[in-house]
Amino acid sequence: MNNLFEYTLRIADNALILGHRLSELCGHGPVLEQDIAVTNIALDLVGQARTLYQYAAEVQNQGKTEDDIAYLRDVYDFKNLLLVEQPNGDFAHTIVRQFFFSAFQYPYFQKMAYSNDDILRGVAEKAVKELAYHLRWSSEWLIRLGDGTAESHQRAQKAVDNLWTYAGEAFIADELDNWAITEGVGVALENIKTSFDKTVNDVLAEATLSKPSDLYMQKGGKKGQHTEYLGYILAEMQFMQRAYPNMAW
Amino acid sequence: MSNEALKKHILTILENVSDPEMPVLSVLDLGIVRDVYLQDDGLIEVIITPTYSGCPAMSVIATNIKFELLAHGFPKVKVTEILSPAWTTDWMTESGKQKLKDYGIAPPQTQARLDKLLFQDHPLVFCPQCGSNNTELLSEFGSTACKSLMRCKDCLEPFDYFKCH
Numbered sequence: 511m512n513n514l515f516e517y518t519l520r521i522a523d524n525a526l527i528l529g530h531r532l533s534e535l536c537g538h539g540p541v542l543e544q545d546i547a548v549t550n551i552a553l554d555l556v557g558q559a560r561t562l563y564q565y566a567a568e569v570q571n572q573g574k575t576e577d578d579i580a581y582l583r584d585v586y587d588f589k590n591l592l593l594v595e596q597p598n599g600d601f602a603h604t605i606v607r608q609f610f611f612s613a614f615q616y617p618y619f620q621k622m623a624y625s626n627d628d629i630l631r632g633v634a635e636k637a638v639k640e641l642a643y644h645l646r647w648s649s650e651w652l653i654r655l656g657d658g659t660a661e662s663h664q665r666a667q668k669a670v671d672n673l674w675t676y677a678g679e680a681f682i683a684d685e686l687d688n689w690a691i692t693e694g695v696g697v698a699l700e701n702i703k704t705s706f707d708k709t710v711n712d713v714l715a716e717a718t719l720s721k722p723s724d725l726y727m728q729k730g731g732k733k734g735q736h737t738e739y740l741g742y743i744l745a746e747m748q749f750m751q752r753a754y755p756n757m758a759w
Numbered sequence: 760m761s762n763e764a765l766k767k768h769i770l771t772i773l774e775n776v777s778d779p780e781m782p783v784l785s786v787l788d789l790g791i792v793r794d795v796y797l798q799d800d801g802l803i804e805v806i807i808t809p810t811y812s813g814c815p816a817m818s819v820i821a822t823n824i825k826f827e828l829l830a831h832g833f834p835k836v837k838v839t840e841i842l843s844p845a846w847t848t849d850w851m852t853e854s855g856k857q858k859l860k861d862y863g864i865a866p867p868q869t870q871a872r873l874d875k876l877l878f879q880d881h882p883l884v885f886c887p888q889c890g891s892n893n894t895e896l897l898s899e900f901g902s903t904a905c906k907s908l909m910r911c912k913d914c915l916e917p918f919d920y921f922k923c924h
Contacts, residue, residue: 543898543900543908544898546900546901547899547900550901553813554813554904556813557811560812561842629842631843632841635842636809636812636842637812643922647899650899
């Protein structure tokens with residue numbers, strides 16, 4: 511196994527799959543401004559994914575391109591967190607998923623900006639500024655929904671309760687994470703967990719929402735074991751390349 | 760022409776290449792062009808850096824740089840994209856900011872401070888139409904990745920704000 515390739519895929523797949531999920535809302539956002547916000551975030555994430563896939567293809571050194579990696583891998587080859595493949599649901603669900611992910615990705619990229627891998631460092635340095643806006647936007651919306659009407663509060667709480675079990679996978683380190691830390695390429699997850707916990711506690715408190723006490727966290731995405739949702743995402747995203755191999759615009 | 764003079768000449772030519780999403784700004788105003796290298800074999804390498812990770816304008820900008828230099832008699836051009844150091848709005852020139860303002864887009868505040876971005880008050884932004892600072896944020900995300908949507912509470916005009924990065 512090529513460790514650097516696999517590690518890069520994890521970061522890239524998170525960005526692509528969440529970017530794709532958000533792009534499903536293009537033209538369907540609750541109001542025009544938020545439709546634009548969601549698609550802007552999707553654009554940032556797909557942009558990160560592109561650079562990372564180009565790099566992964568280079569590291570893999572098998573003559574593949576970024577498109578091959580995005581469009582011609584199957585469910586088990588994707589290494590994204592289970593959180594990012596969860597459906598959009600109502601707007602509260604979309605916001606909570608984004609909030610949990612951004613509260614992880616922001617400190618992660620802050621640390622990755624010191625990676626000794628030039629490309630990972632460059633991507634992080636560049637993207638961390640964008641992620642700060644994602645985190646701020648999703649935090650503000652979560653506060654508005656949680657501390658809003660009885661209906662919005664109840665929906666936001668439901669989304670928090672539903673998604674909480676997927677919010678911890680990012681911090682469960684495995685041998686690949688340990689390899690990345692030893693090599694100085696990746697990020698020590700326990701360090702950013704503190705930052706994640708603080709953000710979540712602060713924002714949920716401000717939003718008058720309660721943090722679930724459930725400690726059991728679903729995992730598997732980092733190893734390619736996914737919820738049923740990923741297959742449907744790929745079926746739509748990869749349709750053209752699967753139906754008409756090598757087609758180009 | 761000496762190398763120094765040639766490089767200067769090339770930079771002057773690049774003044775004509777604008778950002779497709781903000782045609783009043785050249786790639787130099789924006790700080791997208793980081794350097795120009797003249798190789799011994801006559802190849803001109805232009806180093807550019809993207810403003811945003813997903814900026815769809817980058818490939819158009821790279822193509823336009825090649826076309827513009829070709830039109831001025833430089834056929835051998837390579838455009839290289841680098842990520843680090845990451846682009847910041849602090850690199851935008853003063854004349855660039857003035858051009859943006861004249862165009863109706865509020866320019867970014869100087870000194871983007873990333874560590875203060877979370878939960879801070881929004882920066883004081885002046886309306887590019889009437890100059891009032893009695894403005895409010897409508898949406899953090901605007902018509903392109905680099906802009907927020909704002910509104911002036913005095914002249915009541917909505918306007919774009921080029922946000923800090």
